Amino acid sequence: MNGLDILVGGKSPKGQSGSQVSISGRQILIVDDFSDMRIAVRRMLRDLGEENADMAGNGKDAIDKIQHNSYDIVLCDYNLGDGKDGHQILEEAHHMGFIKPSCIFIMITAETSRHHVLGAIECQPDDYIAKPFTKELLQHRLVKAVKKKDALMDIYEAMFAKRFADAIKIAEHKLASKSRYTLDIAKLLGSFYLRTEQYDQALAFFQKILNQNYMPWAKFGLGQAYYYLGKYADAIVLFDELTDECEYFMEAYDWSAKCNLALDKKIEAQERLAMAAKISPKTISRQCELGELAKENGELDIAGSAYRAAIQFGAHSCFKSSKEYLGMNDVLLERGDTLKALSNLKEARDQLKEDPADLLQVVTATVDVHAGKGGTVEANKFLEQAEKIYQENTDAIPDEASLKLAATALKLDDVKFGTAIVNNLAESNHDDEALLNKLKAVVSDTGHADELSEIISKSTETLRALNKKGIQLAESGKLKESLELLEAASEKAPNSKAFNLNTALACIMLMKQDGANDQLLFKARHYLDRVTKMGKADKRHAELSKMLEALKK
């Protein structure tokens, strides 16, 4: 067999030059839940001269392998039984930064028609191959994908490094001369305009394309530009047209719902989500969103069945969360069915025992349900469990969950525990007025309003002063002292966005002054990552990340 000749040629220059061996040594991963199929694909690859193929039988295994190996090619079946689907794997692997720009990701599907999710532009497979396929077809597609990757490599590199300004420059330059990849480049460029918030530019770009030829992706892009420019009604028209034209255009339903929500049309938004959920019921986040909306709209039956679907499909996947169980809990309580509510929460505790943040929220809800029906003993038993989870995992608990737990503990008159939570929350969020207001509201409902308010203001003031001092030190050029102080404060209030970001900034400023070094690079990354993990990454976080990347060069 002659191997994927062109793949050898397509390799980066540091590949084994000189020795033109027939095996090009590409690292390949085959993902399929069907073991015979994995072996069949591996045999094909061997026939094509590719010997290095790993195999994964489910989503978790696939993500694991992708994380620990730098694959050149991933061949992934779209339908993976009850677990994740191929698109979720690609998204997750991408999200975690496990996929390198040169990696070729090919989705293997059962049908030729492409009613697949589109998702973010970075999370799109390089090609789709319909089953069954011959090795000749596989070879043809791989060669084609390699050629395209090579031709657009500089764009992908900039995109993966989130250097969108560079990506735009390269794409605009490439677009000036016609090539086989002109439309691929245009699609990327349009999404970059959106990503960099150049909405007027994006609007003009997509509109110009649509004036010349109809392409669904351009219409979708135009709809997004309208949304960001606040033209919700115009956007809705486009998204609804897209779903009329192709009922499998899942994102278009989601975007239409989003636009309707922006106009406070909750019924219409619910309808769009319901249509999408009917066609693609396995997307748990959408089912939860539908449940939430239906609940708000007073449609308990619809809410209940949405949450039920989310629970059912989430049970075997890594996408399960407390959200669907808590939503179901609300529905059941509203119907007055306390017994069912308790058994739902019991199932939730079983399902979510691995994740402290989710588990804590479910346990808190359990305390509330027991307390609500007068079961003080049971309520206190679960509150104890909640306290244990909280103490052991304080850093991993989202603020909203802590707030609820604080309210629950104070209601049951566990003042010591309640106070501890309030204090932690105040320290971590001294910079977040909105959350502090919520915290004050929680406290004011209890019998200890005055003492607790006092604690809140004391904690926030102390930390604010500390933060201010750190900034002053930095401004007066005492960067090392500033970093020391901020770092200590970050450790005291590890969930404080302000401290973590300021500590990262201090590291960056110090490196700007004295030059980059590994220790500070690592430290800055650590504090930025903390903020990402808390789900609090914002514009400032993005700016700091960019500054940090620039220092690495």
Next chain:
Amino acid sequence: MASDLSKTHFEAAMALTVHDVKNSLALFLDRVEALQVHDEVAGNKYADFKYEIKRINNNLVRLLALYKVGAENFALQDDFHYIDDFLAEIGAEYSAVLRDKNIELIIDCPDDLNCKMDRGLVYGVLDNAINNAARYTQSKIMLKALEKDGFLILSVQDDGAGYPEQMLKENQQQENCNTDIDISNSTTGLGIFFSHIVAGLHQSNGKTGSIHMANQGDLGGSCFSIHLPSEDASHIEF
């Protein structure tokens, strides 16, 4: 049939069945290929297997597509495609099978020709035509592409004896009278029916695709062609 068994149920059942059969076919194809690799005196005895597997698969795909068109649950998945690449891919897939049958596959396509079309459906049309040609050709099959008068013309030609006059006449009548095509008599009829549907779904700027059958093609035998309204991506300005 209970009214609960709605169209959606049937479609779901159909899609699942197709999915399952496709998995079986993929495995079957793999086993045949494995046997062939290890069989030094394989000759062409596996060609028929592979050929039939492809036929079953393409029939299934066609059936599903026709069902969807009939159920008005169909959206043309059209996009711009480079024709040389499209034909090269078909060539890669068929040349081995055809070689085993001692048939040479020739591809004739200008560079940079591109057109908006539903690749999967047009593939189905060409597949059907190649299968027919393979049955009646002497030694060669040609896939040819060219642009003419605002249409992309994709043809499958051979050096066989050509279509029977009766068949050409019937096809001509159907085209002229725009009558429903009779699919009851043969699978050839089904293939042609499918091709007409696919061609008709391709419309642009007031032009509609069409199917043409003739004799005395470039290779002297039959010539089956699909004409698609030509839309060229390279005219788009950004």
